[in-house]
Amino acid sequence: MEPVTTISGRVTVLDRADVDTDQIIPKQFLKRIERTGFGEFLFYDWIRSGEIALEPNPILAAGRNFGCGSSREHAVWAIRQFGFAAVVAPSFSDIFSSNATKNGLLPVALPDEDVHALMQSGEATIDLAAQTVRFAGRVASFDIDTEVKRRLLEGLDDIAITLTHAADIDIFERRATHPSPSTAGL
Amino acid sequence: MAKTLFDKIWDAHLVRDDLIYIDLHLVHEVTSPQAFDGLRLTGRRVRRPGRTIATADHNVPTDGTPRASLIADPLSRVQVETLERNCAEFGIPVYSLGSDRRGIVHVIGPELGLTQPGLTIVCGDSHTSTHGAFGALAFGIGTSEVEHVLATQTLVQRRPKTMRILYDGALGFGVTAKDLILATIGRLGTAGCTGYVVEYAGAPIEAMSMENRMTVCNMTIEGGGRAGMVAPDDTTFAYLTGREAAPAGSEWEDALGYWRALPTEDGATFDREERIDASVLSPMVTWGTTPGMVAGVGEAVPDPAGLDSPADRDAAERALAYMGLRPGTPFTQISLDRVFIGSCTNSRIEDLRAAARIVDGRRVAPTVRAMVVPGSVAVKTQAEAEGLDRIFASAGFEWRDAGCSMCLGMNPDTLSPQERCASTSNRNFEGRQGAGGRTHLVSPEMAAAAAIEGRFVDIREWS
Numbered sequence: 001m002e003p004v005t006t007i008s009g010r011v012t013v014l015d016r017a018d019v020d021t022d023q024i025i026p027k028q029f030l031k032r033i034e035r036t037g038f039g040e041f042l043f044y045d046w047i048r049s050g051e052i053a054l055e056p057n058p059i060l061a062a063g064r065n066f067g068c069g070s071s072r073e074h075a076v077w078a079i080r081q082f083g084f085a086a087v088v089a090p091s092f093s094d095i096f097s098s099n100a101t102k103n104g105l106l107p108v109a110l111p112d113e114d115v116h117a118l119m120q121s122g123e124a125t126i127d128l129a130a131q132t133v134r135f136a137g138r139v140a141s142f143d144i145d146t147e148v149k150r151r152l153l154e155g156l157d158d159i160a161i162t163l164t165h166a167a168d169i170d171i172f173e174r175r176a177t178h179p180s181p182s183t184a185g186l
Numbered sequence: 187m188a189k190t191l192f193d194k195i196w197d198a199h200l201v202r203d204d205l206i207y208i209d210l211h212l213v214h215e216v217t218s219p220q221a222f223d224g225l226r227l228t229g230r231r232v233r234r235p236g237r238t239i240a241t242a243d244h245n246v247p248t249d250g251t252p253r254a255s256l257i258a259d260p261l262s263r264v265q266v267e268t269l270e271r272n273c274a275e276f277g278i279p280v281y282s283l284g285s286d287r288r289g290i291v292h293v294i295g296p297e298l299g300l301t302q303p304g305l306t307i308v309c310g311d312s313h314t315s316t317h318g319a320f321g322a323l324a325f326g327i328g329t330s331e332v333e334h335v336l337a338t339q340t341l342v343q344r345r346p347k348t349m350r351i352l353y354d355g356a357l358g359f360g361v362t363a364k365d366l367i368l369a370t371i372g373r374l375g376t377a378g379c380t381g382y383v384v385e386y387a388g389a390p391i392e393a394m395s396m397e398n399r400m401t402v403c404n405m406t407i408e409g410g411g412r413a414g415m416v417a418p419d420d421t422t423f424a425y426l427t428g429r430e431a432a433p434a435g436s437e438w439e440d441a442l443g444y445w446r447a448l449p450t451e452d453g454a455t456f457d458r459e460e461r462i463d464a465s466v467l468s469p470m471v472t473w474g475t476t477p478g479m480v481a482g483v484g485e486a487v488p489d490p491a492g493l494d495s496p497a498d499r500d501a502a503e504r505a506l507a508y509m510g511l512r513p514g515t516p517f518t519q520i521s522l523d524r525v526f527i528g529s530c531t532n533s534r535i536e537d538l539r540a541a542a543r544i545v546d547g548r549r550v551a552p553t554v555r556a557m558v559v560p561g562s563v564a565v566k567t568q569a570e571a572e573g574l575d576r577i578f579a580s581a582g583f584e585w586r587d588a589g590c591s592m593c594l595g596m597n598p599d600t601l602s603p604q605e606r607c608a609s610t611s612n613r614n615f616e617g618r619q620g621a622g623g624r625t626h627l628v629s630p631e632m633a634a635a636a637a638i639e640g641r642f643v644d645i646r647e648w649s
Contacts, residue, residue: 022613
């Protein structure tokens with residue numbers, strides 16, 4: 001994964017709450033078996049019907065509970081491949097947030113009024129190391145899990161890190177005593 | 187210190203800081219192909235194929251197509267065949283088309299006895315919360331995490347916050363588990379439980395069957411909660427007894443001892459507690475494009491002008507425009523084109539029995555196309571042994587093969603633009619059941635009665 005440090009540029013506005021992953025990438029595009037090729041189908045139904053127009057800028061600003069619903073990581077791939085590097089919203093669904101950071105898409109949660117001011121501002125600079133968003137002469141701070149931040153800043157791969165702890169997993173498996181089923185031989 | 191059910195499971199699965207062990211990984215065709223590709227690219231193997239199981243559910247036609255190679259839609263065919271090939275390559279048991287163990291992933295896990303108390307269970311599907319009904323910690327993950335679990339049998343997770351929703355009273359006549367969870371989401375909001383693992387507790391939950399508890403836990407994600415759980419009890423153990431993957435003999439006794447020690451202890455604390463009186467709830471109908479846009483069937487479509495926040499007003503106005511509804515219209519005057527009984531929320535045998543009781547001896551309204559889609563081949567077989575298929579068919583319902591079907595429109599079962607559907611599924615998002623389709627979420631009983639009348643009825647007053 002490419003490291004994520006600073007994201008700077010114009011802001012695309014999608015001032016809607018509860019934007020669900022079915023809207024972000026409708027189901028007919030989930031049949032692909034590749035990780036690429038989703039960007040052109042981002043918000044397919046809303047764009048095709050003329051409800052919204054989206055400019056491919058570095059930053060997308062949206063309403064609360066962004067990315068709710070289905071766990072489809074295709075939603076994150078579509079946003080990333082369309083060109084966005086960060087989404088700023090008052091809140092995100094848990095699964096979307098975690099999918100985003102595993103693909104170098106930065107979810108930035110700011111209070112409602114900051115998100116609205118950002119929507120007006122047109123441009124912003126997000127500094128992950130400093131955990132700040134600068135726009136229209138303001139500086140807003142955001143929270144992010146320290147470990148998630150470290151992995152983003154250094155562009156680290158979760159699986160590679162976990163595999164360095166393989167010995168711990170071996171020990172856990174040897175010691176675990178709780179009952180659990182096998183799927184083999186059913 | 188007194189511990190919650192969640193605390194006990196979490197603590198028993200910590201490999202090291204922020205790394206939890208996964209006991210059971212359920213895999214399906216839509217969210218796994220890129221994960222298997224990732225393994226191939228890096229030369230990694232599946233660490234524990236014997237803790238992994240796969241099925242084809244999202245994409246499969248429900249018309250009796252017997253093999254993946256015969257799926258008409260070329261993209262769906264490739265996806266199901268890719269699942270079969272990946273599972274063969276990595277040694278994972280797979281129940282695809284043609285298997286009598288196939289079904290919706292959240293139906294077959296419990297059915298086979300794989301879903302057990304105290305386990306950690308994940309799947310690349312947000313409705314994995316269903317399995318929490320057994321007192322397991324179960325949640326949906328994305329494809330990167332699917333790859334992570336395949337490669338390491340663990341997941342990087344921060345300890346979530348805990349929340350208990352305590353229900354008082356008893357559900358009234360005609361009010362179901364589906365109504366209880368819809369009312370809960372309506373009360374707390376679609377992001378009301380974000381960041382929390384939710385334990386459902388209280389007399390109405392204890393009185394529920396396992397299948398009803400699954401319905402409740404299933405929709406936890408629609409309230410933003412990643413996992414929902416119910417304490418295991420005698421109802422849980424009775425359900426598990428004799429199931430294929432459940433322990434037997436002395437292992438059963440050992441497991442029972444472990445499971446009985448899992449429930450939340452007196453004095454344990456949650457980060458948040460909510461209380462809801464179940465006795466005042468009524469059958470629910472959604473009117474908008476999120477599951478939180480919901481009201482009692484005796485009410486009318488709300489007026490967005492009455493909402494306080496501009497964001498809520500804006501969302502409600504857009505939802506009503508999409509749904510083609512006018513404020514003030516009583517729900518019982520809304521007529522329907524389609525009825526769908528199925529999905530991981532409501533496609534188990536008890537759901538089908540409840541719907542069959544309503545339609546027995548009646549006819550589907552001539553203006554309605556209605557379908558019943560059992561959650562698994564086993565549910566279908568059981569229903570046919572009980573004669574439920576004949577009850578549905580003679581009433582004019584289509585009796586289909588198992589799959590996710592019209593819950594998400596990834597297979598041929600979809601709504602046409604502007605078709606209005608009473609659906610027992612879990613999401614009424616725009617276009618969820620087909621572009622332009624209008625979904626109203628209801629219980630199986632409410633859906634069945636709506637099919638007969640061609641409009642919503644209050645099943646408490648309907649005869």
